[in-house]
Amino acid sequence: MKTSKALMYTTVYLTVTALLMTVATGCWSRKEIESLAFVTAVGVDRSPSGKIQMTASFAKSGALGTGERQTSQEKPFWVETVEGNTMFESFRNLSYLSPKRPYLPHNDIYLFGEELLRETGLKPFIDFINRQPQPRLTARMIVTRGATARDFLQAEFEGMTMPSEALRAIINNLVNAWGTIPDLTIREFMCRMESEGIEPIAMCAELIPLEPDIQLEGEVTREKVKATATLGGTAVFKGNYLVGWLDNFETRGLNWILGKTNNTVIEFPHPGAEDKIASVEILRATGKFKVEVEDDNVRALIEVEVVGNIGCVQESVDFLKEPGLWTKFENGVKNTIEDEIAGAVATLQQLGADAVGFGQDIFRRKPKEWARLRDRWDEIFPTIEADISVEVHLRGMGVILKSIESR
Amino acid sequence: MRQMEAGRISLFQTMCMLLVIRLTATTIAFPFMVQHESPSDAWIGAAISVVTALIVFELMVRLSLNFPNMTVVQYSQTVLGKFLGSIVALLLILFWILDTAVAARAMGNALVNAFMPETPALVFIIMSVFLSANAARNGIEIIGRWSELVSVGIPLTTIMLVLPFRAMDFQNLLPILPYGFGIHLKRSVVALAIFLRLSVLGMMIPYVHNRKEILRYTRYAILISGFLLVAQAIVLVAIFGPQATNSAVPTLQLVRQITIGEFFERLELIPVAIWVLITVVNMAVFVWASALGIAQLFNLNRFQPLVYPIGALATLLSILLFKNYLEQVLYFKYLQSVFVPLLVLGVYALLYAGFALRKLGFNRPTGSVTPMGLEAEADENK
Structure with a gap:
């Protein structure tokens, strides 16, 4: 009698534990790395129809060469543009175009078009970055002067194949060797936005269109570099709106x-x-x-x-x-x-x-x-x-x- | 009468348990900072709450030490009589069960908010409450040892508070007292309400090995956890400025700011591990205390059979308590800071009043009570 009772307890105990273990493996909200598309830069503009136009630059992991020899001449990133009413919807809309699920935590750069910030202000966009668990507040915020963020994300840089990496490297250069760019993250931007008696600032970037008939030497099978970009200067905000620039x-x-x-x-x-x-x-x-x-x-x-x-x-x-x-x-x-x-x-x-x-x-x-x-x-x-x-x-x-x- | 709980815990284990219980709220939701009216000098309120907690627990522990072999449930009946004492004890027990549920829900919600939005919080809650109930079933000794292991979370939390040093701007801590002192007094109650979770100490004291020192170790526990509370209030403001009052998962936000040399980053796993571990220990203590309390209240032979039902009750409560995250935040901010101090302090005020009356000679108690000073505890030196 006693043994059978003990046996029953053991059975129940083991069953419950085993059942709980299946849940504990974390398969519920899992995200496999193969099914994710890592977003490396996000650009936000106003679309011609007045909605948000979001441009995301994804890392193309297969084309990211390692070591001295590049494995392929393919561009290591691709760019998608979608529209939406809110940032969240726009970001989700990327799924219409991307076979892999867009994944934001590795994004380092948020680009905003000048026109958008002057007219709509920043509030509708920054809430997404602040509220959602995916975006990181250590990312940088750049305002594209005289260009849309979309054009900007098409820019390429010689020497570094990933535009987001190149932008970050240029920012580091300027911070360490010139001091001509405000060195602040989105967190600091929001801190300024909410603090008494201080206005937010952001980095400023400009697009440099290159001559279409530029001569590229060597074996270049990929598309020619159409535009590149330069950073430097400050975008000055007043409250919610972009009001001007510091050179x-x-x-x-x-x-x-x-x-x-x-x-x-x-x-x-x-x-x-x-x-x-x-x-x-x-x-x-x-x-x-x-x-x-x-x-x-x-x-x-x-x-x-x-x-x-x-x-x-x-x-x-x-x-x-x-x-x-x-x-x-x-x-x-x-x-x-x-x-x-x-x-x-x-x-x-x-x-x-x-x-x-x-x-x-x-x-x-x-x-x-x-x-x-x-x-x-x-x-x-x-x-x-x-x-x-x-x-x-x-x-x-x-x-x-x-x-x-x-x- | 044979002892229901035969375990013995050391002073250090007691301290670890207290620390872990206090830290769950600090590291997960940090209700103290939510919508703070004056974030720049919020640490003042935290410091006030530490001082208040020190005073409150000084009194609580001294009272308990007058009845060295009794839990608060037992001596409440000797002090206040059968009827009133039972009601008072039941109130405390219900508070512990409720707090188990609250702790479970807070952890579940934090995980869901920050990492796994599709997973129902119930999944995490069931798993962790089951674990806690198992620990509670095995008695205080197991929980004590476990808490020693888990208290590794305390140095880890400290490190997490230091590592984002590059993002800190201590200028954010100015101005001091721009909106006056009253705000901080009011705010300190929110933190004190969480300190009062340590009232579970009343159940643990009879099982502490070297009981004379318990007062000292309680002070250590309050001071260490209070230090972390103040430090976190300072670090959060130094990093996030006015945004510090605005985070649902502050420790996580904080850890996300850690970038050292562009590669030492993305350490979110550490706070999440701490959350789960300390919440489980926290709930284990509460489940154990309430099961033992009920058993003692109703003169049962064993408390073990009550452990799973209490766990189940806590699980259900945790889901039923709050419809959404907003309700949880409002509970932490308004409800808890009113009813917990009222309840716990009220109960202890009653106990103290009863004890004082008895000591003065009104209605000498029957039975084994020897209300005397601290030096009275003579036995139990093993």
Whole structure:
């Protein structure tokens, strides 16, 4: 009697466990890697009929060569364009064209057409990226200036076959060697969007159409490269809408203030010779700002400190003979940086978009003042005076002591 | 009378269990941060709740230590009398069963929201509750050892909070107190409501091996889990700014921000493993406590047969409690922060009042109660 009862318990126990194990293998919502199409870039435009036009660039895994020798000359990506009313519908609509299920988690780049953001604003699109579990907030957001995102995704880059990888590489180059692009992810964009007293910014990209009869040397069986793209500059938003642009140097001005410029090159008029230019490589930079409020008078104190080396000069200089030139070089750099910062602030004031975060600084340090100024910030921001102080330390001059002289 | 639960747990195991119970809410839904009115200095509210919890549990544990060999269900009857005591004990038991259901649903919903939208949450709930009930059936010792293993989730959670350091901007933590202090006092109750889940300690104390030290280890558990709570409130705001109040699965969002050297990323598996493991241990403790509590309340011989029915009840409840995710969030934000403190603190206030009255000499209790100070516990040194 007792054994049979124990046997029954064991049987029941084993059955239940076995049943549960079948569920535990996770076959329910499984997604096999062969059945997925990895989206590497998403572009969003407005279609001629007023709907959303979504363009996705998929990785073609078979054509992605590894190692030195490319296995095939096939394009390693393909591009599909669909329409829809919402981002979600559009993304699902990709299934009409793609035999594999579009899979978003590996997407690094969201491109938005200029026209769309100026007229519709960003809200209807960013919700999808924020709400759905698939998209990643570490992705970058790029606004295509003067072109649609669709055209942009057709662009190709020499040297890197995947456009999304190439775009990311260019972004990295610019961040590390120029500082002429705002380095921020979608998460930071949304953070700016929701924060008090700061406006969002995004990267800017432009399309370069190539000559149709471009000569491509060598064995090229794939389609010719029709267009390529360049990045640099800032798309400035006001709230939900795109309002304008900062060019490369204004962007760098903004990055000086935010302390986000690292290595970059600065050119300025040669202090020792007329009509000649000298350039300096900046190695490190720190930047900070403080906002002072006195009734309705708002002043911004911007402090930047940079360290650099002499990069190259168009007219020879001999610092050993004229040590005074060193200070003049430092002043040249100083003036250029000051001009860039002033330019950035002036353009932002013209656009009426506080992308630096002067308002945010007031909110953070003097929340009571901010409560008073908040509603009138749009009027106050353009009147802010910026006190810019730049400190330049030139350290080295390369591996020579003086330039070559011609006899 | 033979002992229903013969297991003994160490102090460290007790601490691990408490930590795990407190951490389920922090790592899964983090209701503390939901729709916070003043995210930048939210950690203040968290810190307040830690202090309050320290005080509350200081009192709770001291009360329990007056009856070193009794669970809260047993001594509530000696303190408040048969009738009122039973009602009070039943309330606590029902709260534990409800919280099992809530924990199960929170985990199931998090998995469904973040990873497997097509899978019904019920699948995850049944699996994990079954597992918990099995553990509970084997007694507190098993759960204790298990919690030691699972508490690996605590250092892991800490690491997860540190790794996204590149995305953090501590300027987001300013301003401090822009909207005043009242908000934080109100908010601290939300976190305190979750701290009060640790009231299950009242069931565990008689089975702790070296009971004198339990007060110290309870404090450790509250401080460690409180530290993680505050740290998470800070890290979330540092990374997401105002968006920190807006996430259904904050730890997951946080882990997704980890990118180190462009290859060390996509670590979502770790928080998910932590979620499931700690929820299962959490539920095991609750199922064990409520089964044992019911058995003691109704003078049953064994509590084991109650384990599966309670598990089934919790499973059903977990599905019936919330129609959708919105209801769950609203429960965490409004309902739980009102009724849990009312219930648990009310029950303990009653117990304390009864205990104080008895100590003053009104109506000397019959039976084995020796209401004395902490030093009273003499036996049970094994």
